[in-house]
Amino acid sequence: MYSAEAKSLANEQVPEPAKQRPRSDRWETFPPSWLSHHGGACCELAREWVIAMDFAQLGGADRASGPRWLRQKYKWGPSPWPMHWCEVVKRDTIDCGAHSALAHAAFTARGLTALPVQLVQSYSLDAADQWRGSWQAEGVSCHWLDGDHIYHEATGLLTGTDELRIWDGSAGSWVNPRQGSGYGSLVALRVFSDGEGGPLELGWGEQRVQVNSWNQLRR
Numbered sequence: 342m343y344s345a346e347a348k349s350l351a352n353e354q355v356p357e358p359a360k361q362r363p364r365s366d367r368w369e370t371f372p373p374s375w376l377s378h379h380g381g382a383c384c385e386l387a388r389e390w391v392i393a394m395d396f397a398q399l400g401g402a403d404r405a406s407g408p409r410w411l412r413q414k415y416k417w418g419p420s421p422w423p424m425h426w427c428e429v430v431k432r433d434t435i436d437c438g439a440h441s442a443l444a445h446a447a448f449t450a451r452g453l454t455a456l457p458v459q460l461v462q463s464y465s466l467d468a469a470d471q472w473r474g475s476w477q478a479e480g481v482s483c484h485w486l487d488g489d490h491i492y493h494e495a496t497g498l499l500t501g502t503d504e505l506r507i508w509d510g511s512a513g514s515w516v517n518p519r520q521g522s523g524y525g526s527l528v529a530l531r532v533f534s535d536g537e538g539g540p541l542e543l544g545w546g547e548q549r550v551q552v553n554s555w556n557q558l559r560r
Contacts, residue, residue, distance in 0.1 A: 369555070371484075373457035373533055374438030376446075377420035377425045388446065391430065395447040402453040404451045404505050405498060405506075411443050412440035412513030418423075419430055440510030442492040448498055450507075456552075461529040463522070465489055490528060497532050503540040505532065505550065518546025520558050531555045 342374060378384040398410040429439055441457065446531040448455035461489075466489045476483045480491040495516060498506045507516040520527050534552040543550045550556045 355431070362520035366555075367487050368459065368461075368529065371459070371492070372441050373459060374422075376429055376439065376442045377423050379425055379427065385428040387430045391426075391443060391446060395450065399467040404453060407508050407513070408444055408447045408510070409513045411440060411490055415440065415443075419476045419481040419510040420540055421479075421481055425497050429432050434473070437494045437509075437511040438514060441496045444496040444508055444510040448496065449536045456499060457533040458495040458497045459531045459533075460493040460495055460516075460527055462491050462493050462522060463489060463528050464491055468524075479518075497543075499543070505545045507545065518548060527558050529555050531556050 376390075385519075394410070396409055398408070399406065415432065415436045416439065417437065420432060420439055422438070424435075424439060429435060429443070432439075435443075445455045445457060469486050469489060469491065472491075473483050473486055481504045493509075493511070496506060496508045496510060500506060507518075508514075509516050516527070530550065531554060532550055532552050534540075539552070541552055543552060548556075548559060
């Protein structure tokens, strides 16, 4: 759920806080996840396979359709990082960072503008404890858990000039911009864009989201 550059940060043992207000600053300097490339045929062939499979699964449908086949192929769960292209295609289970990286590659290959998205969601302490046990059993960092809030990754799709849709690859569905306050609700999001001259603010449903900054969401 992170790039190779963030490996040392993710492996740090951070004390688990008690109940507290959601803090996106826990992940303020955390980069979005990218799959690594060995620079050889192993990773290039794996990447080409993913792109070819996506085109085959799309089958002439709308290019902006979510790549649900990725969720059918890969269960959501703990996976080690950094991860290379040639490794991800061999796995049965991947986390949200790998799901979002694969979806980003699929949308981009379709000729669409995809943007990495980071989310903070509200769950329960019991759910977090269960996930922590699963991740620790695999020897994988639990940096994404913070009390009853979690860090999550998704993929933004730019439609028109400044309208945003958010694809949650781990769930295999589009994120509803109308947020409540229940289990799994969104607390904050950050959309990454390095395009020069691009919009500084995007419309997501009835909300306006500033790019490259954490946005606390209205309930």
